[in-house]
Amino acid sequence: MGSWEVAFDEGQLWPTPVASDAAKRASAHEMAKRLRPGDVVGVGSGSTSRLTIEALAQRTRAEGIAWTAVPTSLEVELTCAGHGIATASLSVLRPDWSFDGADEVDPAGNLIKGRGGALLREKLVMASSPERYVVVDSSKLVDRLGSRFAVPLEVIPEALRLVGDALARRGYRDVVLRHGDGKDGPLITERGNYLFDVAVGGITEHTESELKAIPGVVESGLFIGYAPTVIVSG
Numbered sequence: 001m002g003s004w005e006v007a008f009d010e011g012q013l014w015p016t017p018v019a020s021d022a023a024k025r026a027s028a029h030e031m032a033k034r035l036r037p038g039d040v041v042g043v044g045s046g047s048t049s050r051l052t053i054e055a056l057a058q059r060t061r062a063e064g065i066a067w068t069a070v071p072t073s074l075e076v077e078l079t080c081a082g083h084g085i086a087t088a089s090l091s092v093l094r095p096d097w098s099f100d101g102a103d104e105v106d107p108a109g110n111l112i113k114g115r116g117g118a119l120l121r122e123k124l125v126m127a128s129s130p131e132r133y134v135v136v137d138s139s140k141l142v143d144r145l146g147s148r149f150a151v152p153l154e155v156i157p158e159a160l161r162l163v164g165d166a167l168a169r170r171g172y173r174d175v176v177l178r179h180g181d182g183k184d185g186p187l188i189t190e191r192g193n194y195l196f197d198v199a200v201g202g203i204t205e206h207t208e209s210e211l212k213a214i215p216g217v218v219e220s221g222l223f224i225g226y227a228p229t230v231i232v233s234g
Contacts, residue, residue, distance in 0.1 A: 023234035027135050028052040031099055031231060032059050034133070035067060040093045042125035043069040043076050044100025045118045048135045048233070050079060052099055057083035070095050072125050073118035074190055090128055097131035103149045103221075104142045105134060109228055112145055114152030114221030117178070117189055123219060132228035141232065145222070150176065150197035151211070152221035157194055159216020166214045167198060174199035193218055 028048065032055035035041070043053060053076070059065055060083075068086045070093060071077040080087050100122055104112040111134065113119055126132055142148060155163045160177075167175050178195035180187035186194050200207060208222040 021137075021233075024048050024137060025051055025055075027231050027233040028055040031133060031135055032056045034097065035059055035065060037065050037067065039067045039097070040088070040095050041067060041069050042095035042098025042100070042129045043071050043080060044098065044122060044125070045073045045076055045116045046101035048101045048137070049076070049099065052135060053079055053083060053085070057085060060085065068093060070098075070125055070128075072100065072122045073116070075116075075118075090124055095125060095129040097133065098125050098129035099133040099135055100126065102134050102136050102140055102223075104145055104147070105136055105140050105230055106142055106145050109134075109230055110145055110225070111223035111228075112149050112151060112221050113223055114154075114195070115149070117152075117187055117195060119152055119221045120154055120189070120191060120219045123223060126223065126226055126228070132226055133231060134228040135231045135233070137233040145203045146200045150174070150199045151203070151207075152178070153196040153198055153211060154189055154191070154193045154218040154220075155196055156216045156218060157192070160194060163196065163214055163216045167196070170210070172198050172200065191218070 028051035031052045035056055043049065068088050069080045070090060071080060071087055077087055102111040102113050103115045113122055164175060176197040178187040178197055189195060203222065205224060208220050208224050211217060211220045
């Protein structure tokens with residue numbers, strides 16, 4: 001039986017984000033050129049995605065383009081509402097195309113996502129989109145996934161101990177329960193779940209299925225095999 005302890009120190013896992021710059025804005029405006037009247041667009045989370053929403057809103061106002069966003073988080077939904085962009089859920093509409101950011105991107109276009117805690121809806125929207133884009137700056141490009149960031153796991157609260165013990169038995173010793181900023185205790189996702197950040201060495205094509213096979217794991221931040229078009233700022 002493995003032993004496991006909850007840790008709350010996330011400072012080494014999540015370094016300070018790269019500030020928005022002219023290159024990011026240029027990439028956002030380039031992405032916004034993809035918009036066509038009547039499009040249903042999966043709208044991702046993160047700083048670069050927010051800049052892309054702004055660029056899309058500018059086109060909407062300037063050209064009178066009618067389109068619908070499928071947001072990947074409540075934050076994105078509120079951002080779209082603030083710009084007057086119509087939104088819908090995946091239960092109503094399927095995206096024609098989608099864009100999002102990423103925490104890491106390897107040479108094959110595989111991703112680690114979930115730093116913002118919205119990995120479940122992000123993966124649902126990406127999986128539903130026949131055409132996928134990921135907009136990042138060069139700091140997100142890595143030779144090997146897991147070299148800079150841990151892998152987020154969304155976990156049902158009742159399964160916290162079960163999943164922690166299972167991870168320990170599988171040799172994962174660096175497991176951090178994500179702490180919520182501005183509150184006591186762990187971060188709670190939009191679905192009422194918790195997030196583990198798991199340091200994983202030697203990520204393979206089988207790692208995601210192995211992690212998700214643990215009862216109580218809802219989703220992982222590994223996005224393997226989606227083959228998005230990667231747009232790099234600058």
